[in-house]
Amino acid sequence: MQEFLFSYRHEFVTTAITFGLLLILKFITDKTIRKIGRISDIVEARTLLITKYTTILLTLIGFGVISFIWGVNFREIGLVFSSVFAVIGVALFASWSILSNITAGVILFFSFPFKIGDRVRILDKDIETEDPFLIEDIRAFHVSLRKKNGELLIYPNNLMMQKAVTLIYNSEDALNGSVEA
Known part of the structure; x- marks a missing residue:
């Protein structure tokens, strides 16, 4: 040994x-x-x-x-x-x-400008509505987005990087009362 x-x-x-x-x-x-x-x-x-x-x-x-x-x-x-x-x-x-x-x-973890609780609009021709979505969760594979009527959209992360995403308001502004939900 x-x-x-x-x-x-x-x-x-x-x-x-x-x-x-x-x-x-x-x-x-x-x-x-x-x-x-x-x-x-x-x-x-x-x-x-x-x-x-x-x-x-x-x-x-x-x-x-x-x-x-x-x-x-x-x-x-x-x-x-x-x-x-x-x-x-x-x-x-x-x-x-x-x-x-x-x-x-x-x-998206290191450079995503949006957070959970933000309202966003995704400019994608496959999404039939232009209503804003609430970001509910951001996972390894997808982002969970919810419309005001309760409809849930599971959107792939790679498309979040490829498509134009518009920030309607962020969660911090909503908490401060400077933007209406």
Whole structure:
């Protein structure tokens, strides 16, 4: 056992350093995302969703770095990964809109000028009405919009980025009484 630990001590130390750096990086990104969410007055559920995405990304990067540290023969496992990625690629290509909605959801988190409670009008020829919608919820894949008559529209995130959206009033103005609901 001591011989094993001695012969791989460099890999153990480097792996420990990698874990430490990943934990520090995760802590910093979590703090930054929470601060952006707090400053932008974003709902906590959306902040947690983006935090989960960054955790998954850091975990994948960590696996790659640790594989490199331990000298995994990429040619041998390359066949396995290429087969898995081929299947995943076909599945994702068949449902590309899922990826675009998730990506749009992340972008909307950091740069969406509208919040839950705002009234907006979407300039889309497929939406038959020009009545404003109340933003009820913003999820990873879609935005929940409600008309005054109670009708609920589930609108994909990627279309929120592609179509023109007009802000009728924001929730802060309605709370201050400067704009009528």
